[in-house]
Amino acid sequence: MKREDFKPGNMLYPLPAVMVSCGRAGEKPNILTVAWAGTICSDPAMVSISVRPSRYSYDIIKETGEFVINLVNDKLTFATDYCGVKSGRDVDKFAEMKLTPFAMKNVSCPGIEESPLCIGCKVRDIVKLGTHDMFIADVVSVSASGEYMDEKGRFDLNSSGLMVYSHGEYFRLGEKLGSFGYSVRKK
Secondary structure (H helix, E strand, O other), X not given: OOOOOOOOOOOOOOEEOEEXXXXXXXXOOEEEEEOOEEEEEEOOEEEEEEEOXXXXXXXXXXXXXXXXXXXXXXXXXXXXXXXXXXXXXXXXXXXXOOOOEEXXXXXXXXXXXXOOEEEEEEEEEXXXXXXXXXXXXXXXXXXXXXXXXXXXXXXXXXXXXXEEEEXXXXXXXXXXXXXXXXXXXXX
């Protein structure tokens, strides 16, 4: 099989597309769509998001030191795309997308009620990289939608219709192929 070489670039796909909410006291909160978000440590629980300094939300997050990562599902795909192409300088994204802000614990910025899972974050460090700066943050709260709790009180995130971004397109996660450790589990 023949392979093709490309110039070095970011081709690590699929990625979680998330809506990051932020806000300053006395101002309308904003939503920024980010595809460069991830877990960076489990103990203490830490995440990162990478944001261009030119984005409206960048200064809000830098000044307040807080943001909320809101996971998105198939129901939120349109809003996720909209919040990635429209600027909070020009439009109230919560109002335009009919999204509901709600108070998260331990951060002053809101989560998005329609999200299956919201992760409250406090910025620990900002790393200047190039086109983007990485906000490294401690996870200080998590809020799960009761819609995805099973009868045993277990949160079933995989039943929420999670969405991912891959090379300019959005996809709903599909068929389960295995679970962690299945390749070495005794039968």
